[in-house]
Structures are given as C-alpha cells and as structure tokens.
Amino acid sequence: MATEILMPALSPTMEEGTLAKWMVKEGDTVSSGDILAEIETDKATMEFEAVDEGVIGKILIAEGTEGVKVNTPIAIIGEEGENMSAAETSAPAESSSESEETAEAPAPAQAKSPVQVKVPEEKDIPAGTEMKSTTVREALRDAMAEEMRRDDSVFVMGEEVAEYQGAYKVTQGLLDEFSDRRVIDTPITEHGFAGLGVGAAFAGLRPIVEFMTFNFAMQAIDQIINSAAKTLYMSGGQMGCPIVFRGPNGAAARVAAQHSQDYAAWYAHIPGMKVVQPYSAADAKGLLKSAIRDPNPVVFLENEILYGRSFDVPALDDYTVPLGKAKIWREGDDVTIVSFGIGMTYALEAADELAKEGISAEVIDLRTIRPMDTETVVKSIMKTNRCVTVEEGFPVCSIGNYLSATIMQEAFDYLDAPVINCTGKDVPMPYAANLEKLALTSTKEVMDAVKAVTYR
Amino acid sequence: MATRSRAKKNSASMEELLNYYREMLQIRRFEEKAGQLYGMGLIGGFCHLYIGQEAVVVGLEATSKEGDQRITTYRDHGHMLACGMDPKGVMAELTGREGGYSKGKGGSMHMFSKEKEFYGGHGIVGANVPLGAGLAFANKYNGNDNVCYTYFGDGAANQGQVYEAFNMAALWKLPVIFVIENNQYAMGTSQKRSTSTPAIYTRGEAFGIPGEEVDGMDVLAVKAAGEKAVAHCRKGDGPYILEVKTYRYRGHSMSDPAKYRTREEVQKMREERDPIEAVRKLILDGNYASEDDLKAIDKEIKEIINDSADFAKESPEPALEELWTDVYAEELPQDDAA
Numbered sequence: 001m002a003t004e005i006l007m008p009a010l011s012p013t014m015e016e017g018t019l020a021k022w023m024v025k026e027g028d029t030v031s032s033g034d035i036l037a038e039i040e041t042d043k044a045t046m047e048f049e050a051v052d053e054g055v056i057g058k059i060l061i062a063e064g065t066e067g068v069k070v071n072t073p074i075a076i077i078g079e080e081g082e083n084m085s086a087a088e089t090s091a092p093a094e095s096s097s098e099s100e101e102t103a104e105a106p107a108p109a110q111a112k113s114p115v116q117v118k119v120p121e122e123k124d125i126p127a128g129t130e131m132k133s134t135t136v137r138e139a140l141r142d143a144m145a146e147e148m149r150r151d152d153s154v155f156v157m158g159e160e161v162a163e164y165q166g167a168y169k170v171t172q173g174l175l176d177e178f179s180d181r182r183v184i185d186t187p188i189t190e191h192g193f194a195g196l197g198v199g200a201a202f203a204g205l206r207p208i209v210e211f212m213t214f215n216f217a218m219q220a221i222d223q224i225i226n227s228a229a230k231t232l233y234m235s236g237g238q239m240g241c242p243i244v245f246r247g248p249n250g251a252a253a254r255v256a257a258q259h260s261q262d263y264a265a266w267y268a269h270i271p272g273m274k275v276v277q278p279y280s281a282a283d284a285k286g287l288l289k290s291a292i293r294d295p296n297p298v299v300f301l302e303n304e305i306l307y308g309r310s311f312d313v314p315a316l317d318d319y320t321v322p323l324g325k326a327k328i329w330r331e332g333d334d335v336t337i338v339s340f341g342i343g344m345t346y347a348l349e350a351a352d353e354l355a356k357e358g359i360s361a362e363v364i365d366l367r368t369i370r371p372m373d374t375e376t377v378v379k380s381i382m383k384t385n386r387c388v389t390v391e392e393g394f395p396v397c398s399i400g401n402y403l404s405a406t407i408m409q410e411a412f413d414y415l416d417a418p419v420i421n422c423t424g425k426d427v428p429m430p431y432a433a434n435l436e437k438l439a440l441t442s443t444k445e446v447m448d449a450v451k452a453v454t455y456r
Numbered sequence: 457m458a459t460r461s462r463a464k465k466n467s468a469s470m471e472e473l474l475n476y477y478r479e480m481l482q483i484r485r486f487e488e489k490a491g492q493l494y495g496m497g498l499i500g501g502f503c504h505l506y507i508g509q510e511a512v513v514v515g516l517e518a519t520s521k522e523g524d525q526r527i528t529t530y531r532d533h534g535h536m537l538a539c540g541m542d543p544k545g546v547m548a549e550l551t552g553r554e555g556g557y558s559k560g561k562g563g564s565m566h567m568f569s570k571e572k573e574f575y576g577g578h579g580i581v582g583a584n585v586p587l588g589a590g591l592a593f594a595n596k597y598n599g600n601d602n603v604c605y606t607y608f609g610d611g612a613a614n615q616g617q618v619y620e621a622f623n624m625a626a627l628w629k630l631p632v633i634f635v636i637e638n639n640q641y642a643m644g645t646s647q648k649r650s651t652s653t654p655a656i657y658t659r660g661e662a663f664g665i666p667g668e669e670v671d672g673m674d675v676l677a678v679k680a681a682g683e684k685a686v687a688h689c690r691k692g693d694g695p696y697i698l699e700v701k702t703y704r705y706r707g708h709s710m711s712d713p714a715k716y717r718t719r720e721e722v723q724k725m726r727e728e729r730d731p732i733e734a735v736r737k738l739i740l741d742g743n744y745a746s747e748d749d750l751k752a753i754d755k756e757i758k759e760i761i762n763d764s765a766d767f768a769k770e771s772p773e774p775a776l777e778e779l780w781t782d783v784y785a786e787e788l789p790q791d792d793a794a
C-alpha cells in the first residue's frame with residue numbers, strides 16, 4: 001500500500017526545516033536504512049533514512065524548499081508496480097497516528113507560529129541605527145566572536161563546542177576562526193572542566209565555559225559557587241575570577257524532569273555571582289559581551305526554545321548592554337508585569353491580549369537577575385500599584401518571591417493588591433505533552449493573575 | 457611508568473642544607489605557635505597544622521622558579537611560608553585581623569598571594585585539583601614554561617574530580633605536578649580503610665601520567681623527585697604525579713583527638729623519621745655548621761615567629777565596612793598585580 005513519507009521532527013524543538021537535498025528520485029527502490037534526503041534544521045543538516053522498503057512513487061516537496069512544517073507529506077512510497085497517485089487521497093492509519101504524536105510535541109512557548117517581535121527603541125541605541133534581524137543563537141555566537149577578536153585572553157570551552165560546532169550550534173564557526181587553542185572540546189566532565197576554567201580565570205584568562213545545558217552544571221556547582229563566586233572575598237580582593245558559565249537553561253520541550261529546570265533562583269542566591277537571563281537577541285548579544293568583560297563570575301542562562309527566535313539587533317560594531325539594568329518593553333498604567341528570559345513570551349503575549357480588553361500593562365524584563373534592578377520595578381509599581389511576576393522556575397523561593405518581598409518592603413503603601421507570582425508548578429517536569437504544558441506557566445495564567453490584581 | 461624513587465645520598469651543598477633546615481624549622485615553629493594561639497582562643501574555626509610534613513613543600517619549592525604557581529588544600533600554612541609569604545600576614549589571617557593576607561576574611565583555609573603565585577588555600581577536598589590544572593592550562597595558553605604545583609592529600613585522591621583533572625591534564629599535556637601528600641589519614645580514616653589500592657602514585661597510569669612514590673620525610677628525596685617532575689612538565693610532556701609519603705604529628709585539625717592511631721605510632725615517626733632532625737644530622741655530620749650555628753638559626757626563627765604572633769595579636773580586627781567589600785570586583789584585581 002502506498003504510504004506518505006512525512007517531514008520528520010529531528011530535534012525536540014524543531015517545528016519546520018528545509019528539505020536541502022533529495023538523495024533518491026522517483027522510481028528508485030529503497031530499503032530500510034537508506035538515506036532518502038538531507039534535512040536542515042535550525043541546528044544542523046541531518047540525513048533522513050527510510051523506515052520501510054519500497055519504491056519512491058512521487059516526490060511531493062522539491063529540494064531546496066524552506067520552511068517545510070513537521071509532518072507535511074514530502075514523498076510517497078509504495079510497492080513495485082503500484083499506482084502511487086492513490087496515496088494522495090488515502091490517509092494511511094499508521095502514519096497519521098505517528099503524525100499526531102509528533103504534532104503535539106511542541107511546548108506551549110512554541111505553540112504560536114513564530115512572530116517577529118518588535119523591540120521598542122532604546123535610549124542607548126543612536127537614532128537611525130540599522131537593525132538586523134538575528135536569531136538569539138546567532139546573537140550569542142556573534143557576541144563571543146566579537147569578544148574573542150577583541151581580547152586574546154577570551155576562550156570558549158565545553159562539550160561539543162568546537163568540532164561539532166556546538167550541541168545547539170551556538171558556537172558555530174568559532175573553531176574555524178579561532179582555532180583549537182581558543183575553542184576547546186572537553187570530555188564530559190562538568191565538575192572537572194568547570195574547575196579548570198576557574199583556575200584559568202584565577203590566572204587572568206577569561207574563559208567562557210559552555211554547559212551543554214545547565215542541568216549538567218549541577219555536577220559542577222561546587223566549583224561555580226565555592227571556587228568562582230567566593231574567592232574574591234576570601235582573598236580580601238586579591239583574586240578575581242573573570243569567567244562566564246553559559247548554556248541553555250529551563251524547560252526545553254518534552255525532555256522531562258532531569259533536563260527541564262530553571263536555575264535563576266539557585267545562582268541568584270549567591271553573593272559574588274552575577275546572573276543574567278536574556279530574552280531578546282539584542283540583549284543576548286549585548287549582555288553576553290558585557291558578561292565576558294566583567295571581572296566577576298557570571299552565570300548566563302540561555303533558553304533552547306528562544307535560540308531560534310529572531311529579533312532586531314542593532315548593527316553596531318560594539319553593542320553592549322550593561323549588567324544590572326532592567327528593560328521596560330512596553331509602558332502601561334494598570335499593572336506591572338515583571339519577567340525575564342522565556343517568561344517574557346508569556347508576559348508580552350498577555351500584555352497584548354489584555355490591551356484588547358482595555359487593561360494597560362507595563363512589561364519589565366529584568367534581564368539581569370543579580371544584581372537585580374529592583375529600582376526600576378519599584379518605580380513602576382509606584383505608578384501602576386499592582387504587580388504580577390512571571391517565571392518558569394519552581395514556586396518555592398522563586399525570583400518572584402524575592403521581588404514580592406522587596407516590593408512589600410519598599411512600596412507597601414503603593415500596593416492596591418497582593419503581588420501574584422506566576423511560576424512553574426511545584427512538581428518535577430512531566431514528560432507527557434499535556435502534563436508538561438500544565439506544569440509550565442502560561443499566557444492565560446498571567447492574564448488571570450493580572451485580572452485578579454486589577455479586580456476585573 | 458610508575459616508580460618508587462630512591463634519593464641519591466647527600467649531594468646537597470652546605471647552603472642548600474642550611475636553607476632547608478631554616479625553612480622547615482620556620483614552618484614547624486610557626487605551626488607550634490599557631491597551635492598555641494588556637495588554645496588561647498585567638499585563632500578560631502578549623503586550623504590544620506602541617507607539623508611533620510615540612511619536607512614535602514620545602515623540597516618541592518626548592519625546584520620552582522619565578523612564575524611557577526602553587527595551589528593547595530586547607531592544610532596550607534606551610535605552603536605559604538615556603539613560597540615566601542610573610543609569616544606576619546599569614547598569622548594575622550589566622551587570628552582574623554586586618555593585617556592578614558585576606559584582610560581577615562579568609563581565615564586559615566583561604567589565603568592567597570598573587571605576588572607569590574599562591575592560589576590558595578581551598579576548603580573543599582579535591583576542588584583545588586581541577587583549579588590547579590586550570591592554572592597550568594593558562595601557562596600553556598600563554599605559551600610560557602611555568603609549572604603549577606597542585607597539592608592534595610591521600611583523602612582527596614579518592615575524589616572523582618581529581619580523575620577528571622588527570623584526564624584533561626594528560627589529554628592537553630598541561631604543565632601540572634600533582635603532589636599527593638600522603639600523610640596516611642584522611643581525617644580519621646586510615647588509608648587502609650579508605651583506599652582500594654594503596655599505591656596512589658600509580659593512579660595516573662590509566663591516563664598515561666607518570667607517577668612516583670617519594671619519601672616525604674627526606675627533603676633531599678623530595679627535591680630530587682621534584683626536579684624530575686618539573687623538568688618533565690617544563691619540557692611540555694604533560695603532567696606528573698608525585699605521591700609523597702609523609703606523616704602529620706598533630707591531629708587532622710585542632711579539634712581532632714586522633715584516637716584512630718596509637719601514641720606509639722606517632723612517637724616512632726617523630727623519633728625515627730623527623731625531617732628536620734634528619735637535615736640537622738646531615739649538617740652536623742658533614743661539619744657544615746656547629747651546634748651553636750644551628751642554635752643561632754633557631755633563635756632567629758623564634759624571633760620571626762614571635763614577631764608574627766605579636767603582629768597577629770596587635771593588628772586590629774577588620775573595619776566593619778569590610779563586611780561589604782570584595783564581594784564584586786570593579787576591575788580585575790589580577791591586572792594590577794601583573
């Protein structure tokens with residue numbers, strides 16, 4: 001029976017891809033394991049293999065086609081001598097059940113088709129500056145490349161950063177430009193290479209240590225906290241540790257409990273540490289450049305789901321964003337929504353929806369978690385008198401909790417309602433798609449919280 | 457590849473021997489004084505004395521050159537004195553005073569000197585081993601021939617991150633000497649009870665790192681082994697392991713009653729293997745100096761140590777504002793020292 005071959009999902013976060021090249025043509029006989037096509041995801045070019053044997057009846061998507069959605073039929077395969085045109089009308093039960101499974105895979109953050117996010121003009125960007133649409137992934141790479149060109153003491157090390165071009169392709173191209181002296185593949189030994197990086201920083205180098213994800217940095221947390229963050233103090237100011245620990249943090253999609261956790265609150269707890277969690281590509285670039293130049297250890301928390309999102313980035317030779325400064329994304333009068341990182345997607349979406357209902361929300365992106373720009377938040381609350389915080393981390397001892405306490409201490413008389421913290425649920429991340437969705441916070445939760453604090 | 461080394465009999469010059477005597481004695485007198493000040497309540501918290509192990513660091517420091525780095529664990533007072541740090545600054549850190557190397561904020565286990573390339577003083581067992589490999593990484597990155605002496609104990613040798621560091625150091629041929637100061641007790645647990653294979657110096661074999669067992673009560677043997685190791689590292693041949701068999705006379709820390717070993721065991725070591733006595737005997741037997749000459753050295757050291765204790769008592773406690781300083785750097789402090 002003729003069967004449709006569907007565009008495969010080749011990574012947990014892939015929604016669409018480019019059909020780069022067909023390795024077979026109509027009429028070819030293929031058997032299981034033969035390479036059918038090369039498919040380019042946002043991270044890599046992958047070979048796509050045949051699962052069944054048969055004859056390629058019809059190629060439905062021409063090679064070179066970009067933006068082919070996962071589960072789109074790309075070819076028809078059938079038995080020899082079969083009339084393949086029949087397949088176009090018949091929907092084989094087997095493949096449709098498969099497609100359902102993968103179609104529901106994306107996490108809530110991706111559920112909306114990618115929208116070009118508009119970044120309001122910033123004061124530190126000169127008027128008339130050309131803006132270039134850039135993915136967060138490229139912005140991070142550009143930041144590292146620019147800083148490595150600027151300062152020979154900057155190098156990057158981690159698992160798969162060099163020859164593999166980055167497990168999430170963030171370090172793509174760096175090996176070619178900077179050689180294996182400065183782009184260093186490490187063994188899978190987080191504790192060891194984090195410590196080695198800290199030692200190199202003591203000696204005055206400026207390491208960028210990439211963790212494939214921050215979940216694995218728990219293996220190295222002693223070196224990050226006890227060795228990197230505390231040594232300046234313990235040495236009476238003699239021994240600084242200019243190092244950046246960076247990598248994806250928080251929930252990706254369908255990777256379950258051990259690979260889905262936001263560490264913002266963990267690292268923000270530590271004096272001596274700076275903690276950054278950017279949302280936009282411009283901030284990712286500007287903040288990473290500042291982090292690399294900073295004389296202190298910086299934990300730089302990225303997000304896999306945001307890597308592929310595009311934002312306008314100022315086309316400046318040396319665009320930096322200072323650490324410790326929040327950004328007001330949109331101004332409003334009725335409520336202040338404070339978030340950071342991927343939480344901003346919910347905050348901004350909620351603000352858009354609320355605007356339609358006549359609620360004007362001011363949205364603040366903390367950008368740096370430590371030192372935290374509470375001044376900007378408090379000032380905003382003095383205007384709006386209400387606050388909702390949004391983050392994906394667990395609720396107990398969350399960033400939202402700290403903000404709530406700070407707001408209570410510094411702006412108690414200005415509050416017209418208790419602050420509400422929208423957070424991830426107090427459970428390990430489940431695998432099942434529906435439960436995962438439930439475990440994360442959502443635009444709806446943010447909207448409900450805003451309505452609660454504005455008594456609507 | 458792993459070997460037990462035997463030092464050639466005394467080929468050291470008079471100057472060298474007198475120098476070792478002086479250095480080792482200074483550490484011992486310093487530690488005795490620290491123990492005394494601890495008993496008086498002037499030093500608090502954890503305080504790990506180096507008495508008995510002096511030959512290890514003195515022998516190895518004799519093989520270093522300007523630019524070489526050293527990093528160790530919390531039993532660190534000896535290392536600081538041996539690399540030329542001021543006993544006053546070290547003692548005042550022990551008493552938690554403004555004149556201490558860390559302005560009183562680090563204490564016994566956390567002291568540093570960028571000037572002397574002393575990178576601590578680390579309180580987490582095993583954590584300084586990857587750090588040492590990182591310092592060596594910087595040497596290689598910067599293209600110099602400096603070597604990093606990374607000291608740790610037989611207890612730390614069982615930590616996983618030590619082997620992560622061994623692997624990377626060997627893989628990248630980092631100029632690091634892993635000095636395992638085997639004093640036979642990880643706090644109260646004898647090596648027999650904690651370590652599956654007693655020959656720790658062979659633990660680098662799986663990584664292709666040469667290792668050697670060294671008599672750590674013999675400063676000349678330590679120096680000879682150190683020279684070999686340093687030459688290996690400086691040449692660019694990668695890391696080297698020295699397992700230096702030593703013995704601490706005092707407890708693990710000041711609060712350790714040391715019930716896990718007999719008084720006789722300690723006494724036997726002190727009487728038969730004391731590293732300072734051994735050098736003293738070489739000096740006297742070789743007629744390099746008279747009893748009176750050595751007495752003069754003893755007196756001179758006693759004065760240095762007494763001065764350091766006086767300084768450590770008189771130096772004021774840090775100003776209360778110091779609580780809030782040195783949490784974040786405005787500029788990289790290393791740049792000033794460079």
